[in-house]
Amino acid sequence: MISETMTLIRTDLLKLRRRRALIAIAVLIAVGSVSIAFTVNTIRHGANPLHVGPAGGIKGFENATDFLGMIAVVIAAMIGVTAGAGDAEAGVLRDSLATGRSRLTLFASRATAAVITTLAIMAAALLVTTICSITLAGSAHVPTLGDVIQRNAAVLGFAASSALVCTGIATFARSRGPVMASVIAFGVLISQLLLKVSFLGQLRDLLPLAAFQRMAGDAISGLGISLPTAIAVAVGWALASVIIGGWWARRVEV
Amino acid sequence: MRPTTEGSRNRTFGCMNTPPTGGAALAVKTTRLTKQFGERKALDGVDLEVPRGVAFGFLGPNGAGKTTIIRLLLGLAWPTSGSMSVLGHEVPGDRGEALARVGAIVEEPRFYPFLTGRENLEVNAAARGRAAARRISDVLERGGLSARADERVSGYSLGMRQRLGIARCLLPDPDLLFLDEPMNGLDPAGMLELRGLLRELVEEGRTVFLSSHLLDEVQRTCDFAAIVDRGTVVTQGSIGELTAGRGKIGVGTDDPGRAAAVLAGVHGVDRAVVKDGAVEVALSPNGTSERELVTGIVRRMLDAGLAIDRITPLEASLEERFLNITRRFEDER
Numbered sequence: 001m002i003s004e005t006m007t008l009i010r011t012d013l014l015k016l017r018r019r020r021a022l023i024a025i026a027v028l029i030a031v032g033s034v035s036i037a038f039t040v041n042t043i044r045h046g047a048n049p050l051h052v053g054p055a056g057g058i059k060g061f062e063n064a065t066d067f068l069g070m071i072a073v074v075i076a077a078m079i080g081v082t083a084g085a086g087d088a089e090a091g092v093l094r095d096s097l098a099t100g101r102s103r104l105t106l107f108a109s110r111a112t113a114a115v116i117t118t119l120a121i122m123a124a125a126l127l128v129t130t131i132c133s134i135t136l137a138g139s140a141h142v143p144t145l146g147d148v149i150q151r152n153a154a155v156l157g158f159a160a161s162s163a164l165v166c167t168g169i170a171t172f173a174r175s176r177g178p179v180m181a182s183v184i185a186f187g188v189l190i191s192q193l194l195l196k197v198s199f200l201g202q203l204r205d206l207l208p209l210a211a212f213q214r215m216a217g218d219a220i221s222g223l224g225i226s227l228p229t230a231i232a233v234a235v236g237w238a239l240a241s242v243i244i245g246g247w248w249a250r251r252v253e254v
Numbered sequence: 255m256r257p258t259t260e261g262s263r264n265r266t267f268g269c270m271n272t273p274p275t276g277g278a279a280l281a282v283k284t285t286r287l288t289k290q291f292g293e294r295k296a297l298d299g300v301d302l303e304v305p306r307g308v309a310f311g312f313l314g315p316n317g318a319g320k321t322t323i324i325r326l327l328l329g330l331a332w333p334t335s336g337s338m339s340v341l342g343h344e345v346p347g348d349r350g351e352a353l354a355r356v357g358a359i360v361e362e363p364r365f366y367p368f369l370t371g372r373e374n375l376e377v378n379a380a381a382r383g384r385a386a387a388r389r390i391s392d393v394l395e396r397g398g399l400s401a402r403a404d405e406r407v408s409g410y411s412l413g414m415r416q417r418l419g420i421a422r423c424l425l426p427d428p429d430l431l432f433l434d435e436p437m438n439g440l441d442p443a444g445m446l447e448l449r450g451l452l453r454e455l456v457e458e459g460r461t462v463f464l465s466s467h468l469l470d471e472v473q474r475t476c477d478f479a480a481i482v483d484r485g486t487v488v489t490q491g492s493i494g495e496l497t498a499g500r501g502k503i504g505v506g507t508d509d510p511g512r513a514a515a516v517l518a519g520v521h522g523v524d525r526a527v528v529k530d531g532a533v534e535v536a537l538s539p540n541g542t543s544e545r546e547l548v549t550g551i552v553r554r555m556l557d558a559g560l561a562i563d564r565i566t567p568l569e570a571s572l573e574e575r576f577l578n579i580t581r582r583f584e585d586e587r
Contacts (some may be wrong), residue, residue, distance in 0.1 A: 004383055006478065011380040018368050091364030092377075098328040098360065099381040100353025106381065253331035 005109065008101075012113030015086065022082060023121075026075050029126035033071060034064050038132040045138070055138025058147060061133035062218075065151040068125055069212045072159035073187030076118050080166025081180045083114035084245065088174040094254050107249035111167040111242060118163040119156055126152045147217075154215035157231075161208065161238040162187065168241030172248045196221075205229060208237050270369055280339075281306045281430045281461035282327060285335035288483075289322055296322045297493025298485040300338065304463060306429070309456045311472030311479035311493070312465040313576060320465040326434050327360055334535070341429055345437055354382075357428035357435060367408035370397055371418050374407055377424050386425040396451075397421035412439035420451065430431040431463045437471050449475050471499065472574040497572050503548065505533040506563030507555065516558045522547040534568065 011196075017023060027058065061246035087093040087110070096106055113177030130152065134142050144152075151227060162183075170179045204210055205225045214223075214230035283303035289297040297319045297581050306308045314320045325331040327340055329349040334510060338345050343352035352487040365374045379386035392560065394403045397417040402410070414438060423431050432436045435453075452462050452475050466472050472479055473493055480490035489496065517526035517535055524538040537547050548565065555562055 007380045007387070008382075014373060015366060015369070015377060018366070018373070020368070044432075089367050093377060094325075094330055094360050094367060095358075095364065096381055097330055098353060098356070098358045099378065099426075100329070100350045100356070100380040102350065113389075200522045253325070 004211060005105070008105070008113050010118075011114060012083065012109050016079060016113055016117045019086075020193045022078060026078050026121050027124065029069050030068070030075050030121050031128055034068065034125055034129050034132070037067070038128075038136060042136055043174050048178075054136055054138030054140050056102060056133040056136030056138065056142070058133075058137075058138060058234065059141060060136065061129065061147065061151065062144040064129040064133065065126070065155055065216060066213075066218065067218040068122065068129065068155050069158055069209070070218065071186050072118075072122055072155055072212075074184055075121050076114075076159055076162030077180045077183040077187070078168050079118045079121070080111075080114040080163040081170040081176050082184065083110045083117075083163075084167040084170025085174050085176045085179065088254070089176055094155075097254060104246055105250045107246050110171070111164055111245070114167045115160050115164045122156055122159045128157060128249065154217070157234060158208070160210040161234040164171050164238035165208075165241040168238075168243075168245030171245035173212050175250075203231065206233055208234060230234060279306065280304060280341055281310075282338070282463065284323070284327075285336055287326065287338055288334045289319075289324070289331065290325060290334040295334075295485050297326070300482075300485070300487050302480060302487055302490070304461065305460050307456065307459050309452060309462040309464060309475050311411075311476035312463060312482065313467070313469060313472055313479055313572075314482035315467065318482045320482055321434055322485075323359055323482070324342040324358070324434055324463075324465060327434065328356070328360065330351065330360070335393050355426055355429040356432065357423025357426055357430075358432040358434075359419045359423060360432070362438060362494040363415050363422070364434070365407040365415065367416065368406060370404050370406055371410065371414075371421075372403040374418065375422055375425060379413045382426050385427070385440050389425055390460055393421040393424040396424060410499040413441065413444045415442070416440055416448070420448070425492070428460060429456065430463065432463045432465070434465045436464065436501075437466065437468055445471065452549065469576050476530070493572065501537050502529075502568040503530075503535050503537065503551075504564075504566045504568050505551070505555070506531075506565075507533060512558070513555060513560050514553055517551060517559065518553055521555050522550065 038055045038061065039061070041052070044052045045054050046131065087096060097103060128219070130143075130148055166179070166183050169183065170176065173179045191207050194207055194212060195204055197204075202223075204223055210223060210225055211230040211233040214225045214227060262571060263293070264340075269441045280303050282302060283304045284300050287300040289296055289471060290297065300319075300323060302323070312323075313322055322331070324326060326333050327345060329346045329352075332346060339353040341355060343349075345352050367370075367532050368379070369377065372394065375390045375393065376387065379390060391400070397420055399414065399421060400416055407415065407418065416439060420433075420436070421581070423433070432435050436448060436452075450470070451463065456462055456477070462476075464472060476493055477498055478490070478492050481488045505513060505517070510531060510533050514526045514528050517523050517533060520526075522538055522542045524536040526535045528534075535551065537544070552562065552565070
């Protein structure tokens with residue numbers, strides 16, 4: 001039973017991996033963007049070391065991981081939405097369901113594959129970030145092991161949560177483009193704006209971006225969100241989306 | 255001749271060589287199956303019995319409900335009321351068991367274009383279990399796709415996709431195959447090949463449920479058929495019986511011209527025309543039994559002093575029967 005489930009997940013991973021353009025773009029966005037950022041900052045530092053600090057060090061690491069928190073939403077949207085709605089869009093959902101396999105199992109496998117793929121891409125980006133932050137620290141403080149663990153875990157946790165959210169919503173909506181655009185708009189732009197709207201008060205604690213920033217150890221002006229609350233918010237969003245996606249996967253007529 | 259069930263929409267076969275005795279003897283059984291989309295009834299109290307080990311044609315015009323019933327039987331949609339079983343298992347309640355030995359193409363075979371033919375089968379086999387995965391090479395061979403199995407499906411022709419669809423159906427070593435318009439897009443050679451494959455599958459003891467609007471194909475391929483129109487099974491029976499001359503007889507006589515004129519006035523005769531030196535008589539039962547009609551025809555001819563050489567039932571094409579039945583059904587409504 002376990003090995004059959006693993007086989008199912010493996011084939012869902014294959015379906016994502018073989019979308020070469022999607023994966024290439026996702027890797028380019030995640031790994032490429034931080035690589036470019038470190039390269040540019042290194043050049044700038046080399047050209048003007050008195051006024052521009054080293055590209056690496058704790059500051060560079062914090063900036064890069066904050067940036068990767070937003071990139072995680074984009075990658076999770078690309079991968080999670082494809083995993084959630086790809087079968088329906090390709091017209092093969094019927095063929096999967098007509099096997100008689102539990103609809104929930106099929107959904108869970110797609111969600112797992114989305115999380116694994118998203119984490120793999122984000123892990124590569126974090127690896128580059130961590131290496132660059134240490135090797136390009138120059139005279140600045142290098143990030144401690146605690147910093148590395150906390151911020152990398154925050155990015156990965158946020159990426160996993162976002163991937164589940166995207167898979168669940170896309171399973172419900174059964175279309176890729178609009179869901180991808182909505183998730184990216186909300187995660188990258190609208191959340192940023194909402195975080196700055198002070199009259200929303202503690203309601204802002206419920207934003208996934210607030211949860212991420214707290215998990216990463218960033219101070220958020222006007223918000224006193226605790227770490228357990230932040231974790232609960234990230235888990236809650238993922239859980240709610242998975243429940244909606246799973247419920248819909250069970251009852252949808254195709 | 256045993257009667258078919260034309261006109262009695264909710265009765266079941268009265269014409270099978272080995273009448274089924276219960277659900278287990280049947281590949282498919284539906285009882286008063288109804289599916290409603292809002293106000294519209296896509297299926298209206300369908301009773302259908304498909305015996306095991308035969309090719310069963312499911313005929314109907316576009317929008318008649320053919321695909322809807324297949325979707326319900328595959329657990330892809332839920333019935334509004336009624337019950338159904340597949341291979342003796344209730345659907346949707348026992349869906350997993352019921353579909354474990356069922357292969358299906360619904361509407362048209364669809365694949366991930368960015369995966370190879372083999373990978374597409376691997377994806378489907380993963381949902382079915384290890385035994386299905388072990389059969390991948392065999393079914394590719396059977397579909398004549400071994401040589402191109404490792405090419406991406408995006409490069410496959412329509413015919414190759416149809417064959418890959420059939421190969422996917424064979425992954426669970428199915429007892430029952432649902433094929434929805436499998437001849438679509440095939441050239442004559444491909445159709446001939448597929449017809450041969452379907453007969454082979456039936457000879458292996460599998461049941462093939464073939465939904466099609468290609469009446470000629472169903473007549474050539476299937477043993478039994480049901481005609482569905484506007485969500486209702488209008489008639490079902492063996493192909494032989496559906497195409498038998500129940501509605502048409504040929505009368506050999508010494509004076510066909512006069513015989514045609516005499517018979518045209520007989521109650522229960524729709525029309526009588528001279529054709530190939532004999533009289534072709536179209537019967538219109540209208541509550542009269544065939545026996546009474548034929549007896550009346552013979553009596554009128556003898557009274558008119560006409561000699562009779564022979565009376566033969568004429569075989570109608572399935573297409574003729576289909577059009578007659580669906581037209582009459584429309585008139586009744």
